[in-house]
Amino acid sequence: MPIDFTFSEEQEQFRKTAREFLRKEIEPKIQYYNDAEEWPEELLKKYAAQGYMGVPFPKKYGGMGYGELEYDILMEEVGKIDPSFSTTVGAHCGLASQSLYMFGNEEQRLKYLVPLAKGEKLCAFALTEPEAGSDVPAIKTSAVKEGNHYVLNGSKQFISNGDMAGVVIVFASTDPDLGSKGLSAFIVEKDTPGFSPGKLEEKMGIKGSHTSELFFEDCEVPEENLLGQEGRGYPVALTALDAARASLSSGAVGATERAFECVVEHVRGIPPDELMQRESLLFELADMAMQIKAARYFCYHVGAQVGEYIEMIANHVKVDRSFRDRMSRNAAMVKVFATEVGALVLNRAIDIVGMDGYMENHLLGRGFNDGVIGEIYEGTNDINRLVVGMDIVARGVGEE
Ligand SMILES: Cc1cc2nc3c(=O)[nH]c(=O)nc-3n(C[C@H](O)[C@H](O)[C@H](O)COP(=O)(O)OP(=O)(O)OC[C@H]3O[C@@H](n4cnc5c(N)ncnc54)[C@H](O)[C@@H]3O)c2cc1C
Incomplete structure (x- = not known):
């Protein structure tokens, strides 16, 4: 290749x-x-x-x-x-x-x-519930088929764009006895009676984005708004998350690059003779640059693979199991790697710049508070590690 x-x-x-x-x-x-x-x-x-x-x-x-x-x-x-x-x-x-x-x-x-x-x-993706974060099969929101529509009841939480979205992709259980095999995905329009957004979350970072609860009370969704097949909502959710992890990681790399520029600017302002006595700073810059470069290349490598995968699914081309597993593993790996390189760089950058960098209105202070979420949403990093670890045990180290 x-x-x-x-x-x-x-x-x-x-x-x-x-x-x-x-x-x-x-x-x-x-x-x-x-x-x-x-x-x-x-x-x-x-x-x-x-x-x-x-x-x-x-x-x-x-x-x-x-x-x-x-x-x-x-x-x-x-x-x-x-x-x-x-x-x-x-x-x-x-x-x-x-x-x-x-x-x-x-x-x-x-x-x-x-x-x-x-x-x-605007669109939102509503998977998480109070009792179902990492444990997606525990979703309680129900969807009961009545005539030519489904009746949705339940709630979602921590949904990005939830209150502003005109269209929401909602995951609900059409058969609670089947766990993950009983989940289905629905397209719900904002004005559907019985659908309403709840309170906005008060977050420590990314305060310019909205994260809200959503409620469904006898919310009638037409059967033609079933996304994919009934009982196949779990693969829809997992595939969408796999696909989104590459672009999330690119965003994290972008934020890290910006923080890195900031700390480099700071180090450049240190007089050369002082810098020579603090040569460990140069080692730190070198380490950061290497990590960021690796994360960036990894993102685009996985992005190319994810792009191929998305087009295959969208065009109903049969996806070879080993390609899908490889893609899932790589998407999970890059999400963990890129967001944790971000956390590492932000952390060290604030140490190096000192108290100015710690201020809330400083690019680094803001970047730190804004960056943490990358390790949580679209699957926590430990859940992504589980995906990677299980695949390594199942398929071995493998050619990627
Ligand atoms: C700002 C923000 C925006 C969000 N946007 C969206 C959105 O648009 N749509 C959406 O559906 N959700 C969204 N979420 C929800 C997010 O995806 C969840 O918070 C995340 O999946 C974790 O779920 P949880 O918070 O319930 O944590 P939990 O699942 O309770 O996990 C808590 C801790 O336990 C660990 N853990 C849990 N289970 C295991 C296990 N089996 N093995 C090892 N460790 C485990 C986790 O790694 C984590 O460290 C958003 C969250 C936030 C904060």
């Missing part, structure tokens, strides 16, 4: 345009929204107008017609600007809309994915 780590000219141009747009239109205002904990409506409109809400989807579904690699490039650049913003657009595109693209039928894609990819509506 040829290994080529260079981006095409078109990809380089895509990155340049995205970076310039984000630095000019989003960065100057994003801190206001984080400080005020206000929804960045104006910024999301501008972002959507660029087509960025639908980067990886075909044009016929309202997207830009690019693939996962371009989406990862975009998320790396968004991560450099603001992890709240990357959470909002990542939950919308990489997780929720991607589920629709992979598992939606033609009618569902045309009805729902088109406005989502164009950014006319």
